[in-house]
Amino acid sequence: MTEPASPRRMGLRARSALSFGIGALLVASFMAALTFTLARSYLLGQREDGALRQSYFNARLVRSTLRDPDADVAAVLNSLRPDGGSDAAVRVGDKWYSTSVGLSVETLPPSVVAAVQAGGAAHQVVDTPTGTVFVSGIALPAVGAEYYELFPLTELDSTLRTI
Numbered sequence: 001m002t003e004p005a006s007p008r009r010m011g012l013r014a015r016s017a018l019s020f021g022i023g024a025l026l027v028a029s030f031m032a033a034l035t036f037t038l039a040r041s042y043l044l045g046q047r048e049d050g051a052l053r054q055s056y057f058n059a060r061l062v063r064s065t066l067r068d069p070d071a072d073v074a075a076v077l078n079s080l081r082p083d084g085g086s087d088a089a090v091r092v093g094d095k096w097y098s099t100s101v102g103l104s105v106e107t108l109p110p111s112v113v114a115a116v117q118a119g120g121a122a123h124q125v126v127d128t129p130t131g132t133v134f135v136s137g138i139a140l141p142a143v144g145a146e147y148y149e150l151f152p153l154t155e156l157d158s159t160l161r162t163i
Contacts (some may be wrong), residue, residue, distance in 0.1 A: 036160075039163055048134055052136060054086070055138060061080065062090055066090075073097040074097050085152055086152070087099050087150045090147050092145045103150065116138065118139075119141055132156075133150045134150070134151040135148065137149075
């Protein structure tokens with residue numbers, strides 16, 4: 001009687017090709033993840049820097065306008081709407097003025113609001129039901145006000161999904 005045939009082993013050439021293929025797949029996967037992480041970090045940093053510059057510029061404009069006791073805060077806020085589609089809000093005393101109906105202290109991150117109420121400035125990236133937004137808040141102690149601005153990051157999300 002003959003013995004059952006043992007499973008055939010791969011030859012040296014096949015094992016070498018397989019190990020090189022697996023190694024190449026691992027290196028390519030690592031490089032793709034690294035490239036995505038670096039691109040995301042760079043793009044997010046650029047967008048945050050631009051948003052912060054815009055926020056500080058707008059906050060200075062609001063502060064200079066609020067020095068006039070007869071200033072129309074709502075008109076100033078409506079004139080601030082840049083092409084990026086950001087929403088702004090100002091709290092003067094207990095009154096809130098906003099460029100968006102849905103923007104109030106309840107929709108802002110508590111950590112940003114607390115930092116601004118303490119007299120400082122803060123910013124944070126937040127996921128909302130409508131998408132990711134960059135929130136910045138700046139205290140305006142010279143006029144007893146707080147300035148907040150929300151920048152949508154939908155373009156950045158779209159770019160990262162493409163990558």
